[in-house]
């Protein structure tokens with residue numbers, strides 16, 4: 373029988389598992405507390421569990437799903453972690469300090485099948501989905517690494533991969549992240565970002581009150597087809613319709629991410645189209661001037677064009693920020709993640 377990864381279990385699943393090996397149900401809560409609140413490095417540290425059970429856990433399970441291979445720090449304080457998985461694949465996770473926030477950008481897949489032209493992960497192709505443990509362990513490992521130097525305040529599913537293409541593992545990992553006996557994050561502090569997988573998007577709205585971000589990046593099908601192939605399956609009209617029907621809690625808004633690319637989607641006309649698309653919606657817009665990567669021929673617009681684009685949205689009373697690029701010097705910025713050791 374394969375050794376299970378402890379962080380793959382939601383609490384209810386762990387309760388069933390401990391019973392299946394002859395232990396009492398409440399042991400699952402003790403394990404959760406030890407793993408997530410106390411952040412144990414080995415089962416030996418669990419003095420509330422019998423010696424025999426600790427030995428059983430040690431030989432019969434995996435406590436960690438990731439192995440930290442490298443940690444890089446950007447001039448602006450952004451931290452990029454390279455983790456190795458049990459099968460030799462690797463993934464990257466980024467911590468973006470922006471006091472009082474510390475936002476952790478987690479990956480949900482190794483590579484990505486969607487091939488957006490501005491995104492380095494997209495050039496890798498799809499390798500495999502991460503399991504729940506591999507997603508949850510990104511948070512655990514970074515928390516341990518930070519120790520008393522800081523804490524993670526927010527989690528965004530904006531790293532490698534399309535989270536909604538790995539729906540079950542992402543939903544299960546959110547359950548562990550928000551379980552009071554688990555990582556104990558509020559749903560308000562978690563954001564799932566999607567390129568627009570419409571059926572899964574609707575399911576997410578019904579199942580989880582996390583924040584939603586849409587990678588929009590264009591205000592017409594003609595342009596979106598060029599840079600995001602998924603638009604040929606779920607065109608803008610279907611994505612926007614899903615957003616309009618999305619069960620948003622009072623005072624919540626959907627975030628629309630818009631990467632600004634010179635001479636492609638950065639004109640005043642594009643900005644006006646975007647205003648029309650978002651008309652009447654509870655929306656906020658993050659404008660992200662392109663972070664070019666080595667395999668990308670697209671260019672970042674001039675500062676004047678970026679500000680002019682923002683101005684059109686502001687005049688239409690949209691909440692809009694220009695997201696400053698963080699960690700670009702260590703390839704940790706938006707669209708630059710690739711799990712460096714295995715991206716060939």
Ligand code: SF4
Pocket residue numbers: 484485486487488491492493494495531532533534567587
């Ligand atoms: S932007 Fe997101 S969906 Fe598109 S290729 Fe990159 S990881 Fe995949």
